[in-house]
Amino acid sequence: MRLPIGTLAWVVLFLAGCAASGRGGDPPGGPDGAVPSDGSADLDSGVDSDASPPADAGPFCGNGVVDPGEACDDGNTDNDDACLDSCVVATCGDGYIQNGVEGCDDGNGVGGDGCDESCQLESCGDGVVQTSLGEECDDGNTSSNDSCLNTCMNNVCGDGHLWIGVEGCDDGNSSSGDGCTTGCVVEYCGDGVIQAGIGEECEGGSPGQTCTTTCGSSGTQTCQAATCTWTACTPPSETCNAADDDCDGDIDTVSCLVDVWRFYNPGTGDHMYKTSQIPDAGYQLETNHFKVYTSAVPGTVPLYQRFNGTDHLPTYDPDEASPTYFGTVTLGYVATSGSWSAAGYPSADLCRYYYSGNGDHMLYTYISNADLPTVLPGWIREGCGRYVWDFH
Numbered sequence: 130m131r132l133p134i135g136t137l138a139w140v141v142l143f144l145a146g147c148a149a150s151g152r153g154g155d156p157p158g159g160p161d162g163a164v165p166s167d168g169s170a171d172l173d174s175g176v177d178s179d180a181s182p183p184a185d186a187g188p189f190c191g192n193g194v195v196d197p198g199e200a201c202d203d204g205n206t207d208n209d210d211a212c213l214d215s216c217v218v219a220t221c222g223d224g225y226i227q228n229g230v231e232g233c234d235d236g237n238g239v240g241g242d243g244c245d246e247s248c249q250l251e252s253c254g255d256g257v258v259q260t261s262l263g264e265e266c267d268d269g270n271t272s273s274n275d276s277c278l279n280t281c282m283n284n285v286c287g288d289g290h291l292w293i294g295v296e297g298c299d300d301g302n303s304s305s306g307d308g309c310t311t312g313c314v315v316e317y318c319g320d321g322v323i324q325a326g327i328g329e330e331c332e333g334g335s336p337g338q339t340c341t342t343t344c345g346s347s348g349t350q351t352c353q354a355a356t357c358t359w360t361a362c363t364p365p366s367e368t369c370n371a372a373d374d375d376c377d378g379d380i381d382t383v384s385c386l387v388d389v390w391r392f393y394n395p396g397t398g399d400h401m402y403k404t405s406q407i408p409d410a411g412y413q414l415e416t417n418h419f420k421v422y423t424s425a426v427p428g429t430v431p432l433y434q435r436f437n438g439t440d441h442l443p444t445y446d447p448d449e450a451s452p453t454y455f456g457t458v459t460l461g462y463v464a465t466s467g468s469w470s471a472a473g474y475p476s477a478d479l480c481r482y483y484y485s486g487n488g489d490h491m492l493y494t495y496i497s498n499a500d501l502p503t504v505l506p507g508w509i510r511e512g513c514g515r516y517v518w519d520f521h
Contacts, residue, residue, distance in 0.1 A: 190215065190216040191205070191216070195216075199216040209225065209228045222238035224236030227248075231248035231249070232244075232250040233248055234248045241260060241261050242261050243259070243262060253280060254267065254279070255269065256268065259281075264281040266281055274290065275292065275293070287311075289301030292313075297313060305324075306322075306323075306325050306326045306327075318332075318354075320332075324357075330352075331358065332352065333352060334352075340359075344373045345373075346365060346372065346376065348364045349365070351363075367382045369381050369382075369422065369424060370426050371428050371469065380469045381472050382472050386423065386474075387404050387420065387421060389419055389421055390403055390405070390415075391417040392408050392409065392412040392414055393415050394413075398487040398489055399441055399487075400441065400491045401434070402492070404460060417521060418521055419479070419519060420471070420518040421463050422471070424462065428466060428469075429463060430515070431460075431461075432445065432460045432462065432463045433446070433449075435449065435458075437450070440488055440489055443481060444481075445463075463516060464515065464516040467516040474518035474519035477520035479516060479520070480492070480495050480512065481512055482505060482508040482510055483509045483511050484509075485507070490511075495510075496510065
């Protein structure tokens with residue numbers, strides 16, 4: 130019987146396979162045709178696909194034997210030991226981190242990028258400036274009191290870190306006047322600069338300054354070189370100004386005042402006033418006197434004296450009773466208010482009185498209408514409202 134060509138080809142191939150396996154025409158599963166217990170059988174070649182290559186399979190990387198062309202062969206596929214899975218000896222720069230030997234391996238063998246040329250991690254404090262990591266310096270220590278901080282940034286004035294030997298201070302700001310200048314120089318009393326931040330008010334070379342005293346006058350202060358602070362406000366000397374300049378509690382001094390003395394002419398019954406105790410002809414010195422200012426000060430007006438040939442007229446008006454009275458003389462200055470004591474002397478209300486018997490005029494302190502007939506019989510009070518001091 131003639132077999133179809135396709136069938137014949139299949140038979141030939143089957144027989145050839147049997148011959149190669151040495152099993153002749155045994156059925157699949159062995160001579161007795163048994164099938165493996167797991168139910169599987171290699172229907173193509175009859176060979177177990179999981180079997181290791183035979184010893185005569187030839188050299189290959191990973192067999193644990195350093196074959197020709199291999200630098201190493203440790204029989205594994207790890208790339209973190211001394212031999213790569215390509216049977217090449219692991220080296221720095223190959224891109225594989227060798228455990229226990231390398232801290233890093235970025236595959237380029239160049240430092241300055243976080244991994245140095247010896248495959249060690251780069252970090253602040255390793256003594257190498259890593260600009261790519263933002264380092265400005267790296268002196269290999271952890272001190273921040275030298276030119277390089279422990280953050281690998283340059284030590285500069287104002288960063289709050291004292292650069293020993295270069296900076297005298299560093300308070301972390303860019304302001305002067307607080308004990309440390311903008312140039313990191315210590316500020317101190319006597320350096321010529323007023324440091325308000327450390328309590329200085331002045332420097333030793335500072336000129337004096339004006340100030341207001343406790344009594345309201347304009348005083349002066351000087352700078353104390355040892356502490357750079359001002360002295361207490363020193364009052365000025367007393368001047369004639371109707372004010373207490375030297376803060377002694379008295380307004381002005383006795384040198385600002387002059388005594389006005391009263392004289393009497395027995396022959397005419399006239400009274401007159403002078404600032405000296407030397408009487409004119411026909412007059413005699415009486416005990417009554419008072420003080421007035423020698424010059425005009427705030428709150429005062431002049432006290433004049435005029436004469437008509439027989440009567441001396443004290444007045445505040447230089448033209449009073451003209452032309453009968455003439456020869457106006459200024460005796461001094463009296464106050465328009467009795468609100469202050471001058472040089473410690475109390476003020477007194479000065480009034481002018483008129484005697485109708487002979488037309489005489491006289492100055493005296495205030496006397497009430499009820500007492501006037503007794504104190505000054507025959508005299509009439511013409512007016513008051515001006516004040517003198519130390520009336521006797």
